[in-house]
Amino acid sequence: MxxxxxxxxxxxxxxxxxxxxxxxxxxxxxYLEKLVVEALDAGGETVKADFLTQMLAESGYVAGVLHTVLKDYLNSMTTEEMVVKLMAGVRKNELDYVPLDLVSAAEEQDYPFFLDPMPxxxxxxxxxxxxxxxxxxxxxxxxxxxxxxxxxxxxxxxxxxxxxxxxxxxxxxxxxxxxxxxxxxxxxxxxxxxxxxxxxxxxxxxxxxxxxxxxxxxxxxxxxxxxxxxxxxxxxxxxxxxxxxxxxxxxxxxxxxxxxxxxxxxxxxxxxxxxxxxxxxxxxxxxxxxxxxxxxxxxxxxxxxxxxxxxxxxxxxxxxxxxxxxxxxxxxxxxxxxxxxxxxxxxxxxxxxxxxxxxxxxxxxxxxxxxxxxx
The missing domain is CATH 3.75.10.10 (L-arginine/glycine Amidinotransferase; Chain A)
Known part of the structure; x- marks a missing residue:
């Protein structure tokens, strides 16, 4: 944009x-990111999990192996780290994972992101x-x-x-x-x-x-x-x-x-x-x-x-x-x-x-x- x-x-x-x-x-x-972090922490683990599931779904990962890999990666972070990472995007070289499904194989290989940033x-x-x-x-x-x-x-x-x-x-x-x-x-x-x-x-x-x-x-x-x-x-x-x-x-x-x-x-x-x-x-x-x-x-x-x-x-x-x-x-x-x-x-x-x-x-x-x- x-x-x-x-x-x-x-x-x-x-x-x-x-x-x-x-x-x-x-x-x-x-600040937006601070409000989101405070809201997720106040909501508890269920709210945080539901939020992450919805964000991944809207990013194109409703289910599947890559959905699980991204979810585990983001869940390994603090709430603040996770929110900032979602806003900044997840690059492919951050994960020790090579997708083998057809959709991933057919994508542009040089595209650097699994999750697009939100500038x-x-x-x-x-x-x-x-x-x-x-x-x-x-x-x-x-x-x-x-x-x-x-x-x-x-x-x-x-x-x-x-x-x-x-x-x-x-x-x-x-x-x-x-x-x-x-x-x-x-x-x-x-x-x-x-x-x-x-x-x-x-x-x-x-x-x-x-x-x-x-x-x-x-x-x-x-x-x-x-x-x-x-x-x-x-x-x-x-x-x-x-x-x-x-x-x-x-x-x-x-x-x-x-x-x-x-x-x-x-x-x-x-x-x-x-x-x-x-x-x-x-x-x-x-x-x-x-x-x-x-x-x-x-x-x-x-x-x-x-x-x-x-x-x-x-x-x-x-x-x-x-x-x-x-x-x-x-x-x-x-x-x-x-x-x-x-x-x-x-x-x-x-x-x-x-x-x-x-x-x-x-x-x-x-x-x-x-x-x-x-x-």
Whole structure:
């Protein structure tokens, strides 16, 4: 899923800088691998065994000799070592084993892995999304990422901070239609926007809308916003993010003449059906559903088409709002950052020369679990 290979030591330093910036601004930072380890240890041996069996099955080893070899190898580790190894992948040269079955013999012999690594996991936004008093645990689009949401399912089911706390899973990962967290943007305590994108299907949006409306989630409207289906604009949050009560970043490339873009407002209908209203004026729709007299759509790169495309490639629109009017951005998007400041935003820049090579910004690299209720 990467267009380039980040230089790992510098990428790690940059990620530490990102985490430190959050901590310095009163954000508690939790690391995915630590949460998974704590959840498995809290769940006990049966939970750990079931988790490993499921992970191996989703990695292509439901049963057989290699399933057993990998299971024994991973079970020989501590929980932390096992979780890190699953994320990093298991290379063939780690095991003293040569498979003799036809499937293995017919595979590309130079392929180095028995278990593929999960490098996209640093984009924690996508496998799940917090929505009100619950979350969606997502069936992701590409096989390379579909195992990732098993980690969040395990955390929610077994971690002491989250299990048995009344959290609702509005849509679980055991679905056939695709949805990813980068397309899910909570706009208020009653409105969520979801992108119809390369990574999220319209049928999945209808599915989660029905669940939210039927299960007293408090959400009354779901906005489905269609964006171009391409790698540079893979999720809604790569081109559109909410950064204040009445301010949004937007990449000009998603808007047609006059700021037009296909937007559907979904509300609860009769007998579990959905009422759907179509509009192409995004600003008008946002003002209506958020009860605003006016709002500020701030264009990436100040609206200059050359600068907007350049900074969009490095996720100039992918801002992480940690409070109304306070955003974390990549420092390399200096034109967009200055424009945000001119619109009254407090901009916290983080280092980004290597992290940006993964094609995801600060919002992509974070998955807020709990936010203060500002209503």
């Amino acid at each position: 990467f267009d380039d290979i980040p230089y790992l030591p510098i990428a790690q330093q940059e990620h530490d800088n990102f985490a430190d910036t959050l901590r310095q601004n009163q954000v508690e930072v939790l 996209n996991l640093y984009f924690t936004r996508d496998p799940a999304a917090s929505i009100g008093d619950g979350l969606s645990i997502n069936h992701m689009t590409f096989p390379a990422r579909q195992r990732e949401s098993l980690f969040m399912a395990t955390i929610i089911a077994h971690h002491p901070r989250f299990a048995n706390q009344g959290l609702h899973v509005w849509r679980d990962r055991d679905q056939t239609t695709r949805i990813e967290g980068g397309d899910e943007l909570v706009l208020s305590d009653t409105v969520i926007a979801i992108g119809v994108s390369e990574r999220t299907a319209a049928s999945a949006i209808e599915d989660i809308a029905r669940s939210l409306f039927a299960n007293q989630s408090g959400f009354e409207k779901v906005l489905a916003i269609r964006i171009p289906h391409n790698h540079a604009m893979m999720h809604l949050d790569t081109v559109f993010t909410m950064i204040n009560h009445d301010q949004f970043t937007v990449h000009p490339g998603i808007l047609g003449e006059g700021g037009q873009i296909d937007t559907w407002t979904l509300t609860a209908g009769k007998n579990g059906e959905l009422d759907i209203k179509h509009d192409r004026d995004l600003k008008r729709v946002l003002k209506e559903v958020l009860n605003l007299d006016d709002l500020d759509l701030i264009p990436t790169g100040g609206g200059d088409p050359l600068i907007a495309d350049r900074e969009q490639w490095n996720d100039g629109s992918n801002t992480l709002a940690i409070a109304p009017g306070v955003v974390v951005t990549y420092n390399r998007n200096y034109v967009s950052n200055q424009v945000l400041r001119e619109h009254g935003l407090k901009v916290l820049e983080v280092l980004s020369s290597e992290l940006s090579r993964g094609r995801g910004g600060p919002r992509c690299m974070s998955m807020p679990l709990v936010r203060e209720d500002l209503s």
